[in-house]
Amino acid sequence: MSDRVTDLLSTRMDAIVSRLSDYVACQSVSADPAFEPGMESARQFLETRLAEIGLDNVQRLDGGGHPAVYADWLHAPGKPTLIVYGHYDVQPPDPLDEWQTEPFTLTEKDGRLYGRGASDNKGSSTIALESLAGYLEVEGGFPFNLRCLFEGEEEVGAATLPVIFERYRDLLRGDLVLSADGGRNGFWPAINVGCRGVTALEVTLKTSAVRDLHSGRYGGVTRNALHDMTALLASLHDDEGRVSVGGFLPDAALPTEEARRHVAELGLDEDELFASFGGTPHGWPGYSAIERLMLLPTLEINGMWGGYIGPGGKTVIPNAAHAKVTLRLVPGLSPADARKAVVDHLQAHAPEGTTVSVSAESGGAPAYNLGEDSPLVIAADRVLREVTGETPVRVRSGGTSPITATIREKLGIDTLMFGFSLPADGVHAPNESYAIQSIREGIVCWPKMLTELGRIWDAKTN
C-alpha cells in the first residue's frame, strides 16, 4: 500500500521541490534575534502546510523560547501513537562571502538543491511532510494515531524543549518518535541506533588590567589576554590530538571491544572520507577515524575572538578573550561530568593574574542508545532490506539530536533518526545542499516505514 503513496508522490516532484523552496526562503536562524521574522514565517509555513494535508489541532507550543509547531491526527482510537519530529530552525549562514548562491534562495544545480537548511532539516522534513500527505490522500488515514512536532531551537541546544514537553504533556503523549532529523553518514543501508551527546560552554578569560592597553606604553610588562587564552586553549589537546583534560575519558566511557568490532564492520574507506572534504586525519591516537567519530568524545573550539578584529590594525594589549566550545559526549560521560572536567582544567591552568569564567550550562544532552528490540529498529530494518536488498548496518551518529535524550527523559519513549541527509550536503557550512535523489529515496522509505510500524503494532495488539 505504501507503494501507491510513493507512486503518487513521484509524480509531484516539481511541487515538492517548490514547497521546499518556499520553506528554505523562510530565514529561520534561531541563534540570532535579527532573524525573528524568518522564524515566524517558517512557523506560518508549517501551520499552513500541516492544515492543508489534513492534520488537526494545528497550534503552537510555547516553552518560553522559539515556540514549536504542533498538529495531530487522532482518528485511530485504541491504537498506539507515533510522534513525527523535525526542526524548522537552521544554522546561521555565516560566512556569507563563501556562498556561491543566495543562502535563502533554493537553487538547483547538477541534481542538488543549494540553500541554508536545504538538507538540515528542511529537506528531510519535507520528505516526512509529503509522505504523511500522500499517505492520508491514498489511504484516507493512518494505522495509528499521529502527532507532529516541529521545534525551533534544535540548532541552539533545544533549551526550552523540556519545558514544552512538561507544559504540553497530554498533547505529546505517544509511544514512539520517528525523527526526520539526522542523516546517512555515508553508510547505506544503515539504521541510526544512537548518537553522541553534546554540551556547550562559552569561556571568557580576563586579565587584571582595567582596560585594553596600548602595546607601546605597556608592551612587555604585563599579561595579554590573547597570549594567555591561546596557551590555555592549546592545553586542552596534546600535539597528537588527544584531549588532555583529566577525567574526560573515564574507563566507563572507553569504547568496548564489541563496539569497536561493530564500527569496523562498517568498512569506512578513510581515504574516501578525507578526500570528500579535503581534511587531514588528526585525532585521538590509537583509534580509527570512524571510532573517533562514533565512539569517542570530542572537545572542539567552534569560535574564538578577542582584541581588535576590525579593518586595519590597532596596537592594543587586550584584557579579555572569548571562546565558544562544544563537547561531544559518549555513553559513560555525562554532560555534567564532561563540563566539570573541562572547567576544572581551565581553572587549574589559568595563569596567575587572569580570571577564567564559563557560561552557565544550557541545552546539554547525554549520548543516546536505541535498543535492537525497538519496533523502530525492527521496522527500519525491514524497510531498508526491502528497498535495498541488503542488510542494514547499525551506525551511531557523531552528531547530536538533543531531542532523543530529552524525549527519553521527559516522555519515556524511544526515537529513531530517519533523516536522509548525506555527508556531501555540507550541513552547517556555506553552500549547504540536498540531493534531489535523497528526496526520491525518502519518499520511498517514509511511507513504507509508516506501514511497517502499523503492522508491528497491530501484531503486538493482536
Next chain:
Amino acid sequence: MSDRVTDLLSTRMDAIVSRLSDYVACQSVSADPAFEPGMESARQFLETRLAEIGLDNVQRLDGGGHPAVYADWLHAPGKPTLIVYGHYDVQPPDPLDEWQTEPFTLTEKDGRLYGRGASDNKGSSTIALESLAGYLEVEGGFPFNLRCLFEGEEEVGAATLPVIFERYRDLLRGDLVLSADGGRNGFWPAINVGCRGVTALEVTLKTSAVRDLHSGRYGGVTRNALHDMTALLASLHDDEGRVSVGGFLPDAALPTEEARRHVAELGLDEDELFASFGGTPHGWPGYSAIERLMLLPTLEINGMWGGYIGPGGKTVIPNAAHAKVTLRLVPGLSPADARKAVVDHLQAHAPEGTTVSVSAESGGAPAYNLGEDSPLVIAADRVLREVTGETPVRVRSGGTSPITATIREKLGIDTLMFGFSLPADGVHAPNESYAIQSIREGIVCWPKMLTELGRIWDAKTN
C-alpha cells in the same frame, strides 16, 4: 619673550578647549573606511586653523592614502627650518560599550577632557598649534623658517608617509623636526631620546578542509584551525613570558649594561605602575618592568578571530583562523629581521595539514635613537630645567612614532617627540582623556622651546 606668549595663551584657555572640542568632534578614524567623512572634516579643521593663525601655503600632500595637511611660514631667509609634526587620525573607538561618554564629544570631568583623540594626538597638537599662533601674534614672526605637517596615517602605520616625503621633497626641506606626538611616560622632567620600532603581521592559518565542518559529522577525525592556531600562537612565548622565537633577541639587540643603568636611574615605582592600570607583572624574565618596556622587543597578539563568533552557538570545526600581531623593536633588531624570525617560527611550527600565511609587510619602522648633542635635546634640556628646576632624565618610549625613523631615512634629519600625554590618559583605550593641566604645561614649554631653538641656531650661525 616666550613668557609673553604663555601669558597671552593662559587667558585663552576656554577658547583653546573649545577648539580642541571641535577637533575631537571630527571622527577621524584612519583604520576604517566608514570614517572617511570624519577624516575629511579633520583635514578641513586643520586647513582653516592653520590659515587663521597666519601660516601660508596651506595645502594637502597626497601620498596615495589619507593625505597630510601642510602649511609654512618662510619669512626668515638664510635661517634654518623647523618642521612641526602631528597627526590628525585617531584609533577606532571600539569597544564602544565601554565608553562612559560619547567618544567624539569632548566632555570635561574632574579636570580631564574625555574623548577619542583628546590626548593622542589632538590634545598635544592643540598645544603646538596654539603656541605657534601665540608666538606669531606676540612676536610677529619666528626666529627660523617653519613648516607644519599633520599626517593622517599614524595609527595605521604611516604607510604612505614615505611617498609624501619623496613626492614633496622640496616642500619638506628642513633641519629638525619637533613632534607634538608622544608623551611623558610618567617621568618628568624627561626628554624622549628614542623609541621602539614596530612592524605588523596578519597571520592566517588554514586547514586543508575545503569548508567549515559540522562538529557532529567530523568532530574527532580531523584538524580544527582554532586548535592549531591557539597552539601555534601559544608557542611564540614560553610560560615565563619570554618570546620563544629563535633570533628574536640577537646579541646585537641585548640591552647594554649602560642602558640598563640609565633606565634604573628613572626610579620607576613598579607597584605604582601596575596599580595605575590594574595589570599583573609578566614578561621577559631577568629584566625589570622598565627594562622590558624600553629596552626589549615584544611580540603582542592584538586581535584574533576564527569560527563562529556571533550570538548563540554554531557547532562548526573552523577551517581558518586569523590573528593580528605587532612586534615592538629595539636597536639591533630591524623590522625585516624580526618579521623573518617570526614568520620562520610560524612556518616551522605549523602542523602538517595546515598552511600558515602572513600578510605582506606594511609600515614597519625601526627603533629610533636621538643623539645627546642634537640641538633638540639641548634645547629641551634647557626648557625643562628652567620650567621645573630639575635635571631632565632621558627616557625611551616603548611605543613607536614611525615618522622619526621615516624622517631620518627620507629627509636625513632628527626628530624630538615633545608631546604632553600621560599614562593616565588611556590612549587607544575606551575613555581616553587629556588633563587640562597638560595643556597648561604645554603652553609654557612649547613657546620656550621655539625660543631656545632659535637661540641655539643663532649661536651656531654667528
